[in-house]
Amino acid sequence: MKRRVTLREVAQRAGCSLTTASNILQGRYHLYQAQTVERVLTAARELGYRANHLARSLARQRTCTIGFILDPTHARITRSDYAQHVLDGVLAYLEPLEYDVKIISPRVTDPDSFWRRIDNGTIDGAILLAPTIGSPLLEWCQHSALPAVAAGSTLPANYSLSAVDIDNEGAMRLLVEWILQQGHREIGFVKGHPLHWSAHQRERAFRAVMGEWGYPVREEWVLQGDYSMESGQRAAEQLLRCAALPSVVLCANDGMAAGFIQACERRGIRIPEDLSVAGFDDEPLIQPVIPHLTTIRHDKYQVGYLAAQILLQQLEQGQSTPQPILLPGTLIVRHTVIAPRAVVRAGIGSPQSSEGGSKR
Amino acid sequence: MKRRVTLREVAQRAGCSLTTASNILQGRYHLYQAQTVERVLTAARELGYRANHLARSLARQRTCTIGFILDPTHARITRSDYAQHVLDGVLAYLEPLEYDVKIISPRVTDPDSFWRRIDNGTIDGAILLAPTIGSPLLEWCQHSALPAVAAGSTLPANYSLSAVDIDNEGAMRLLVEWILQQGHREIGFVKGHPLHWSAHQRERAFRAVMGEWGYPVREEWVLQGDYSMESGQRAAEQLLRCAALPSVVLCANDGMAAGFIQACERRGIRIPEDLSVAGFDDEPLIQPVIPHLTTIRHDKYQVGYLAAQILLQQLEQGQSTPQPILLPGTLIVRHTVIAPRAVVRAGIGSPQSSEGGSKR
C-alpha cells in the first residue's frame, strides 16, 4: 500500500511553493501566470495527486460531510422503507455538491458516548431521521452547537429546530373532508404509534374536521394501533366486537389498513361493500397486497431532498430561524371507499361550520 | 456557535502538557501518577471535551471510517431492499467497534472525479455493494490501494478482491435437486438481470444439475428476465405462447416469480394445480403478495455483517489473500410447487449420474 501523493510533492515537481500549488489546485488561476498554472496542473496530473480531505477539513474547519442520524429508539431503522426514500433524497441533493453523508446509528444509551458518537468533529451538520417523542436525539440537539434539521417529523414549535415533513394534518384533513363529502358520517379511526408525532397529528386533524363539520367522534370506533400490519388486524378484531359498525374506517397508515382489511375479509366482511377503508401514505410495498386502497400519497424522497437543502442553507448563511416545511399530500382515490349505503345517490352533506376546512 | 474545546485547553486547565493530557485521555493511565490522571480527567469532564476525530485521523493516519459504496450502474440503489439489509449488517458490526460508515453513491461518470469521490483520504476501506458486471467500481478497485471487499456479488476468481455473498450456485442446486426429486422433468427457467453475476450463477447451477441428472434443458422454456416483477409477467406471457408447457418454472428471484404468477392467474392458469412455480430469495416484501411461494431463503444482513468483519480483518492484519465467502441458502417449501400430475403417487426419479449433486 504505497503512500499517497501529497501537495508538497506536487509543488516540488512544479518548482513552486506549497501556497502556489494549493491556490492553483483550488482553481484560483487568475492569481498566477498561465505558465505556472500549467506547470502545477501537469505535475498534479502526472503524479496522480488527490487532495487529502482530512487535512483540508482540518485546515478549513469544515468537513463537507453531513450526518444522517438514525433514531436509536427505532430498531434497525435502515430497514424501513421510509428511511430509504429519505436517504435517497438526501444523497441526491448532496452528491452533486460534493458533500459526503455519514450514517450514524448510535446504539449506545449512555449520553456521553452517544454524544461523542454523533459529534466528534467529523460532520458539519446533521439530519435527524424521524425523531420520535422523547428521543435522546432531540435532547442532544438542544444542547449541541451543530446545525441540524429533522426530516420526517413535524416537531412542536418549542423545539428550535428546522424540520421537513409531510403535512400530516393537512393531508388528513383532505382525506377526512373527502370522506365526509362522500356522505360518510359514522367514521372509525385506527391510530398510529403513540411515540410518533405524526400519529397525533393525523388523529388531531381527523377530530378537528369532524368537529368543524359538527359530527361526533364515537370513541369506541377509535382504536389504538402502532403503524404495524398486525396492529391493523387487532384493531379490526376489536372493532368487529362493537354492537354497531361505522360505515368507513380511516387507518393512520397503509400498513394498518392492509392488516385491517385482511382481518375483515377473514371474518367475512367485504371491503368496500360492507365497510369502506382508507389508508394513509400510499406505501408502494402495500400496493401489491391491497391494490385498490384509497389513500393519501406524499413524497418521502422530497422530504430528504429538502431537508438536505435546508441544512446546507443553514450551514452557509448561518443559523437562521428554524422554519418548518410541510409537503402536501394528495388524495389517491381507488376502490376501498364507496359512498355509505344510506346515502348512495342521496343528498350529500356539507360543512355546518362556516369555513374551517380549507386546505393549506 | 461557540468553538469546541481543544486538548490544549484541557491540558492548560489540568496544568500539564499536551502529551500528558493526550496520553491520559487515551487511557494510558499507568504512565502517570494517579493524581495527574485525576486532574486531567476532571478537567476534560468539566470542559466537556470531545476529541476531534479529524485531527486524530490525520495524526494517526487512519480514519476509522469505512465507505459503503453504491454501484453507480444501479439507479437509486438505496431504494432496494437488498442494500438495506446489507447496510444494516454493516452498521451492526461496525457500530460497537466505533467505526463510522460513509455512504458514497458516485453519480459522476468521469473516472477522475469518480475516483476522487471515493478515495479522498477519508476512509480506511470500502465495501462495494453488489458491483455488477463491467461496473466502474471494479475497475477502480483494481488500481486502488484501498482495502475493499465486495458485498453481494460473487466475483470471478480473476478479481483479486474479497467478496461475501450468498451461495447462489449452491442454493440453486439445492432447489433444482429438490424439484427433480419431486418428480419434475420439464422445467422452465426465468433468468435474472444479465449484468448481475448472480443471474449467471443461478442459471449455471440450474443447467449443471439438469446435466448431472441427465435431463435436457428445453431452451424455449428458458426466458430472459431482469429481476423485476414486470419481467416476470412478460416471461409468463411469452411462455404461455409455447405449444407445450413445462410442469414447473423456476424464477431467478421472488419478484419475477410474483409477476409470473400474477400473469398466469390472469390467463386462467392455476398455480400450482396447472403449473408449479418456485422463486428465489424469500423476499419479505413479496410475501404479502404471494404468501405461499416455495423459494430459497438467505441472510442478506449476514452478508453485510461478514463483509464488514472481513474488511476490518484486512485493515488490521494487512492485506491477506482475497477470500470469497459464500453463505448457504435454505429451501423454504411452501405451496407453489407440487409434484407434477404424471408422477403424483408414482415412482420418484433419482440422479442418473453417480454423485454430482451433493450440497457444498
Place this chain on the structure above:
DNA sequence: GCATATTGTGGAAGCGTTTCCATACAGGGG
C-alpha cells in the same frame, strides 16, 4: 525619475491531534 499600484510568489502560522524522544528527578547498588 520618484512615489504608488499592481501582479506574481513564497514564508510561516495555523488546524487539533499523536508520538518519538529527551529530560528531570528519585531511589538503589556499588
Place this chain on the structure above:
DNA sequence: CCCCTGTATGGAAACGCTTCCACAATATGC
C-alpha cells in the same frame, strides 16, 4: 559519592492542507 535504572513529564516534530500577510518585481501616474 557516583552511576545506573526506572518513573513522571514535557518539547517538538509530525500529519497534509489552507490562508494571511509580506515581499519582490514590474507597471502606472505625475
